[in-house]
Each structure stands twice: as C-alpha cells, then as structure tokens.
Amino acid sequence: MLQRIWAGMAAMWAVMAVFAVLALRQAPVAPxxxxxxxxxxxxxSTVASRPSSTSATQVAAVTRTS
Amino acid sequence: MRTxxxxxxxxxxxxxxxxxAFPIWEAAAARRxxxxxxxxIGAQERALSRFDPSSDLSALNAAAGRWTPVGDRLLxxxxxxxxxxxxxxxxxxxxxxxxLIAAGxxxxxxxxxxxxxxxxxxxxxxxxxxxxxxxxxxxVAAGSAVDLGGIGKGLSATTALAAMRSVSPRMTGALVDLxxxxxxxxxxxxxxxxxxAVANPHDQERPLGVLELYDTGVATSGRDRRRLGADGSGHHxxxxxxxxxxxxxxxxVTVVAPSALEAEPHAxxxxxxxxxxxxxxxxxxxxxxxxxxxxxxxxxxIGRVPMDETVPWPEAVAx
Numbered sequence: 001m002l003q004r005i006w007a008g009m010a011a012m013w014a015v016m017a018v019f020a021v022l023a024l025r026q027a028p029v030a031p032x033x034x035x036x037x038x039x040x041x042x043x044x045s046t047v048a049s050r051p052s053s054t055s056a057t058q059v060a061a062v063t064r065t066s
Numbered sequence: 067m068r069t070x071x072x073x074x075x076x077x078x079x080x081x082x083x084x085x086x087a088f089p090i091w092e093a094a095a096a097r098r099x100x101x102x103x104x105x106x107i108g109a110q111e112r113a114l115s116r117f118d119p120s121s122d123l124s125a126l127n128a129a130a131g132r133w134t135p136v137g138d139r140l141l142x143x144x145x146x147x148x149x150x151x152x153x154x155x156x157x158x159x160x161x162x163x164x165x166l167i168a169a170g171x172x173x174x175x176x177x178x179x180x181x182x183x184x185x186x187x188x189x190x191x192x193x194x195x196x197x198x199x200x201x202x203x204x205x206v207a208a209g210s211a212v213d214l215g216g217i218g219k220g221l222s223a224t225t226a227l228a229a230m231r232s233v234s235p236r237m238t239g240a241l242v243d244l245x246x247x248x249x250x251x252x253x254x255x256x257x258x259x260x261x262x263a264v265a266n267p268h269d270q271e272r273p274l275g276v277l278e279l280y281d282t283g284v285a286t287s288g289r290d291r292r293r294l295g296a297d298g299s300g301h302h303x304x305x306x307x308x309x310x311x312x313x314x315x316x317x318x319v320t321v322v323a324p325s326a327l328e329a330e331p332h333a334x335x336x337x338x339x340x341x342x343x344x345x346x347x348x349x350x351x352x353x354x355x356x357x358x359x360x361x362x363x364x365x366x367x368i369g370r371v372p373m374d375e376t377v378p379w380p381e382a383v384a385x
Binding site: 058060061062063064066 | 261
C-alpha cells in the first residue's frame with residue numbers, strides 16, 4: 001500500500017515537472033504585435049529566492065536621459 | 067516559484083523594455099501581458115508622435131487655431147500636459163515646440179542634421195490648449211504647436227502597465243521602461259522591490275546607485291545626450307522663459323514619483339532649474355524625490371528617494 005502511495009506521488013511530481021518545463025518553453029512574443037517594436041529580444045530567468053548580493057548590476061532596468 | 071521575462075525593443079525613438087514577474091505556470095499570461103503593453107505603446111506612439119504626419123498630434127498642430135477632432139489618447143495626453151504645466155509652475159511647457167524646432171530639433175533624433183539655431187521672434191510660452199472632451203476635439207492657439215515627446219513616454223509607460231494588469235491579473239509584478247521613463251508595479255520575482263539603476267552621466271561604467279521600487283514611477287532628464295546645434299553645444303531642454311536651451315540646471319536629474327506620468331514633467335522642470343533651487347522646488351512637492359547630478363560637484367538626493375543603501379554611490383548627500 002505504502003509503495004503505491006509513493007509511486008502515485010512520484011507520478012504526480014513527474015507530471016508537474018513536465019508542465020513546468022512546458023511553461024518555460026512558451027514561444028516568445030512575436031515582434032509583429034506592434035509596428036514600433038523592432039530589434040526585439042526576449043529572455044527568461046528563474047528566481048527562487050532573493051539574491052544575497054546587492055550588486056548594482058542586478059537590476060531590472062536603468063534610468064537615464066533618453 | 068516565480069520567474070521573470072524581459073522583452074527589449076525600440077519604440078518612440080529610444081530603447082525600451084518590458085519586464086514581467088509571474089508564477090512559473092503562468093507563462094501564457096505573461097506573454098499576453100507583454101503583447102498588451104506592446105499594443106498600447108504602439109497605439110500611443112501613433113497618436114502622440116510629432117514625427118508621424120498621420121498622427122493625431124500632427125493633425126492638431128497643422129490646424130493650430132482651429133478645433134480639430136482627436137482621439138481619446140491625445141485628449142488624455144493633452145490634459146495631462148496642461149495639468150503638468152500647472153504643477154511645475156510653467157517650467158514644463160508642452161507648447162515649446164516652435165522653440166525646440168528653432169533650436170534644431172526638427173526631426174527624429176536619429177535623422178537629425180546639425181545646423182545653427184533659428185529665430186524664435188514672436189514666440190511666447192504658455193500658449194492656450196483647449197479641450198472639448200464631450201465632442202472629442204482640441205485646439206491649440208494659432209501660431210503655436212505642441213510637443214509631447216517627454217510626457218508621452220511617461221504616459222505610455224503608465225498606460226502600458228495598466229494594460230498589462232488588465233489582461234493578466236495573476237502576474238505578480240511588472241516594469242515598463244521607455245528610454246528611462248519607468249513605471250513599476252508589484253514585486254520582482256524574489257518578492258523584493260524592483261531594482262532600477264540610476265545612470266551616472268560622468269561614468270557610464272558605474273551607476274550612481276540603485277532605486278528600490280514597488281508601485282512607483284521614475285524619469286530622468288538631462289543635457290548629457292541629444293545635443294543640438296552646428297557645434298553640438300546646444301541641447302533639447304528649452305527654458306520656456308527664454309525660448310532657448312536652458313543655461314542653468316543640472317547635467318541630469320532623476321525624479322521618483324507615484325507614476326511615470328507625474329515623474330516625467332517634474333524631471334524636465336528640474337533639469338532647467340538652477341541646482342541650488344532644486345531643494346526648494348521639491349520642498350513644495352513633498353511626494354516627490356530626486357537625484358540631482360550637477361555639471362560639476364557631487365550628486366545629491368532630495369526628498370523621497372528609495373535607494374538600496376548597501377550599494378555605495380559617489381558620496382551622495384541627502385538633504
């Protein structure tokens with residue numbers, strides 16, 4: 001009985017892992033969604049916990065004179 | 067577990083990016099959010115660009131002195147620009163366009179050719195902008211013209227963020243950056259604040275510091291880029307009091323405000339305000355904060371500036 005429970009849980013985790021991989025591999029946004037979008041690049045990264053370092057390079061954007 | 071997606075592109079004549087934080091299983095929602103933002107930014111640019119002869123703004127300027135039918139986006143932008151002129155005491159003025167063109171900024175910056183400044187004889191700041199919201203039309207005073215280049219970015223960053231939230235309520239945070247005019251909402255994937263570096267005009271390799279933002283807008287204005295004139299000595303920051311590129315003022319200024327729409331005109335106003343008057347300007351507007359970088363001397367922060375204090379910056383002096 002215990003083995004069946006463990007097997008069931010393992011199968012559930014395997015299914016969740018497959019869904020997670022599929023989610024991460026979604027196709028990037030098509031640049032054709034707007035005529036103003038050119039030279040587009042997409043990137044993804046996964047963050048599970050807050051980085052311990054507070055380096056100035058770990059930023060989402062830079063504000064500057066445009 | 068949350069993840070991050072960044073989308074970089076060119077729009078409004080500048081480098082832009084959209085960043086979305088979302089649960090790992092909500093990738094499709096994140097994609098919809100980015101598409102909504104791109105659609106909104108494109109629509110705003112088509113309505114507000116003075117370089118697009120088919121835009122609502124171009125039609126309005128071409129018909130100066132007459133009522134002109136315009137769309138909701140231009141009406142809202144004009145309303146915001148008029149409010150900003152009042153809020154900045156006239157230091158920001160959307161009707162400086164004739165003076166801006168005389169200074170040499172007569173086409174998109176990528177296509178600009180250096181030339182000597184032209185005449186501004188007869189030009190006056192503070193031209194009337196009338197709005198008829200019920201009829202969906204607007205009128206600018208005869209002989210005047212409107213430029214929404216700066217505030218248009220702040221407005222578009224703000225409305226793009228709203229569009230993202232509308233289509234993807236389950237994303238946990240987002241950031242829209244239109245050439246340094248930044249609208250941030252929610253939290254970064256680590257549930258901490260969005261971290262935004264402030265460029266140092268004196269040292270491109272080392273930012274001045276890092277802002278920590280949740281639901282906030284940021285804008286930077288300055289004379290370190292977009293040089294004008296035959297010898298490159300001019301710049302695009304017109305002082306409404308003189309109609310010429312402003313003489314006093316810092317090299318750059320970054321304003322933190324409740325929204326990017328509000329931050330942008332105050333950044334423009336502070337960029338033409340003498341450095342020694344910046345503290346008084348912000349004392350009258352205690353909901354704002356600013357980082358001021360003088361041409362010479364140390365940068366300093368005034369008012370509400372949420373900095374990451376563990377990141378050292380060049381001897382900032384909080385006042």
